Amino acid sequence: MPITHSAAWQELTARREELSTRHLRELFAEDPDRFARLSLSVDGLLADFSKQRIDGRTLELLIELARSADIVRWRERMFAGEPINTSENRAVMHPALRHLKLTPFPTADHDVMPEVREVRAQMRAFSERVRGGLWRGFSGEAIRDVVNIGIGGSDLGPKMVVRALSSYQRAGLRMHFVSNLDSAHLAPLLDSLDPRSTLFIVASKTFTTQETMLNAFTARQWLCAAAGEQAARALPLHFVAVSSAVDKVREFGLPPENIFRMWDWVGGRYSLWSAVGLPIALAIGMTGFERLLAGAQAMDNHFCHAPLERNLPVLMAMIGIWNTNFLGAETCAVLPYNEALRFLPSFLQQLEMESNGKTVGRDGLPLSCHANPIVWGEIGSNGQHAFFQLLHQGGWLVPSDFIASAHSDYPLPGHQAPLMANFLAQSAALAFGKTEAEARSELQAAGVPADKITELLPNKVFAGNQPSTTLLLPRLSPYHLGMLLALYEHKVFVQGVVWGINSFDQWGVELGKQLAGRLLPALCGEVGTEGLDPSTRALIGWCREYGNF
Numbered sequence: 001m002p003i004t005h006s007a008a009w010q011e012l013t014a015r016r017e018e019l020s021t022r023h024l025r026e027l028f029a030e031d032p033d034r035f036a037r038l039s040l041s042v043d044g045l046l047a048d049f050s051k052q053r054i055d056g057r058t059l060e061l062l063i064e065l066a067r068s069a070d071i072v073r074w075r076e077r078m079f080a081g082e083p084i085n086t087s088e089n090r091a092v093m094h095p096a097l098r099h100l101k102l103t104p105f106p107t108a109d110h111d112v113m114p115e116v117r118e119v120r121a122q123m124r125a126f127s128e129r130v131r132g133g134l135w136r137g138f139s140g141e142a143i144r145d146v147v148n149i150g151i152g153g154s155d156l157g158p159k160m161v162v163r164a165l166s167s168y169q170r171a172g173l174r175m176h177f178v179s180n181l182d183s184a185h186l187a188p189l190l191d192s193l194d195p196r197s198t199l200f201i202v203a204s205k206t207f208t209t210q211e212t213m214l215n216a217f218t219a220r221q222w223l224c225a226a227a228g229e230q231a232a233r234a235l236p237l238h239f240v241a242v243s244s245a246v247d248k249v250r251e252f253g254l255p256p257e258n259i260f261r262m263w264d265w266v267g268g269r270y271s272l273w274s275a276v277g278l279p280i281a282l283a284i285g286m287t288g289f290e291r292l293l294a295g296a297q298a299m300d301n302h303f304c305h306a307p308l309e310r311n312l313p314v315l316m317a318m319i320g321i322w323n324t325n326f327l328g329a330e331t332c333a334v335l336p337y338n339e340a341l342r343f344l345p346s347f348l349q350q351l352e353m354e355s356n357g358k359t360v361g362r363d364g365l366p367l368s369c370h371a372n373p374i375v376w377g378e379i380g381s382n383g384q385h386a387f388f389q390l391l392h393q394g395g396w397l398v399p400s401d402f403i404a405s406a407h408s409d410y411p412l413p414g415h416q417a418p419l420m421a422n423f424l425a426q427s428a429a430l431a432f433g434k435t436e437a438e439a440r441s442e443l444q445a446a447g448v449p450a451d452k453i454t455e456l457l458p459n460k461v462f463a464g465n466q467p468s469t470t471l472l473l474p475r476l477s478p479y480h481l482g483m484l485l486a487l488y489e490h491k492v493f494v495q496g497v498v499w500g501i502n503s504f505d506q507w508g509v510e511l512g513k514q515l516a517g518r519l520l521p522a523l524c525g526e527v528g529t530e531g532l533d534p535s536t537r538a539l540i541g542w543c544r545e546y547g548n549f
């Protein structure tokens with residue numbers, strides 16, 4: 001039965017009629033305990049849902065909706081290692097990667113932990129050698145620059161975490177991430193590097209991704225040219241790979257000891273906890289990386305054991321569903337007030353939109369409702385000076401997640417308090433707005449003449465009622481970052497279950513790849529453009545006239 005036919009969905013639809021006319025001002029005025037009732041803290045991570053347009057009954061119904069989607073059983077199935085990624089017949093076991101107990105996972109009969117621990121030990125040994133200056137390049141120099149070559153899940157997660165935890169980076173390695181096919185990404189970086197002290201990590205689960213392989217081949221050529229006669233010896237001293245396609249890595253020229261394995265039960269966008277996180281281990285050390293894993297594991301435990309009504313990922317997921325499917329929000333903004341979380345919005349874009357950006361359900365039938373909204377975002381306070389105008393007065397419903405850490409790891413005097421003041425002010429302004437009466441009395445108090453007040457007044461009113469969740473970390477430590485990221489992962493999982501989606505495949509990325517493969521020879525003039533659509537044919541003509549392929 002489609003989820004939209006469930007009793008909870010029907011009741012929520014009726015509830016929408018009532019709540020869509022209520023203002024957050026009224027909801028707060030009616031209930032002085034709203035913050036206490038609608039916030040939750042787990043291990044120091046605080047989530048405040050009180051500025052969401054919900055009330056107690058709505059929340060009860062949302063939890064009932066999660067139950068009618070059989071969330072408890074689906075959660076058990078994921079943690080039991082069942083092949084819930086049905087279109088690819090794969091288990092989904094990224095929680096195994098942060099399982100730090102000495103017990104099997106998922107079961108004693110099918111325990112992946114020996115392999116996982118082996119790769120962790122390999123990561124520890126390797127990262128200690130590189131960080132300690134013991135891993136030497138072809139000319140005997142220690143490594144100073146590390147370049148991760150990967151894209152999508154093999155780039156966004158480690159890049160985001162390395163940036164987020166930059167204040168924990170002590171070994172002095174310079175970390176770089178190259179993802180784009182555009183040579184404007186790799187070329188200037190190579191110009192700035194010394195091949196004798198550069199280490200490349202080629203991260204690709206499949207080891208076939210066009211962007212990654214092209215960048216890897218170009219980097220290999222660059223190294224070999226610099227190493228000259230020592231090229232064959234230099235390759236394994238300057239390249240390692242993270243992949244599940246061991247044979248392909250061998251063909252690339254790397255020996256088994258340079259290969260960090262991953263498994264088909266880890267999806268790319270869920271893989272930063274695997275050896276894809278090698279740049280993180282190199283940047284902050286393996287012990288720091290394991291603190292990240294520990295935080296994620298704490299969130300796994302909470303997700304598995306907390307009652308649904310007090311379960312952070314479940315609450316976040318269901319409130320998101322309320323905003324999308326009942327209040328009609330088409331987008332969702334991620335607004336981290338922390339410079340170090342600069343790449344979090346892009347990471348979450350892949351996590352959410354590649355997982356749940358779908359219209360077909362697990363059963364192959366069209367979904368009976370919309371699934372993932374469009375996720376976008378920017379760090380604060382920069383966003384305030386770019387698009388917040390629209391959030392405040394643009395008339396669109398845009399739910400947002402405000403994220404910050406109370407403690408700054410870069411304590412320049414006088415910065416953190418104003419940052420946090422802006423962080424708190426924006427969610428309050430979006431929620432409560434400014435009424436016409438308030439705007440009028442402010443203008444009067446400022447001595448603005450009456451005719452000018454009439455002219456200005458419409459511009460000075462803020463409708464408010466924009467819902468937001470505030471996520472507050474005590475500090476952006478590896479542990480709390482791990483918690484935060486696992487929170488979003490499980491939120492996505494819960495939403496996928498309710499919408500009836502397989503959140504772990506991504507067929508939608510294939511068509512463009514296929515077409516690019518067909519167009520490449522046409523662009524290079526090796527085949528004609530007959531049979532292509534007129535727009536593409538004409539564009540190829542232009543590209544060939546001006547391009548330097």
Ligand SMILES: O=P(O)(O)OC[C@H]1O[C@](O)(CO)[C@@H](O)[C@@H]1O
Pocket residue numbers: 151152153154203204205206207208209212268269354506509
């Ligand atoms: O790690 P790989 O196999 O190079 O894939 C990179 C990315 O490409 C995708 O398959 C999408 O094109 C992502 O799901 C994945 O994270």
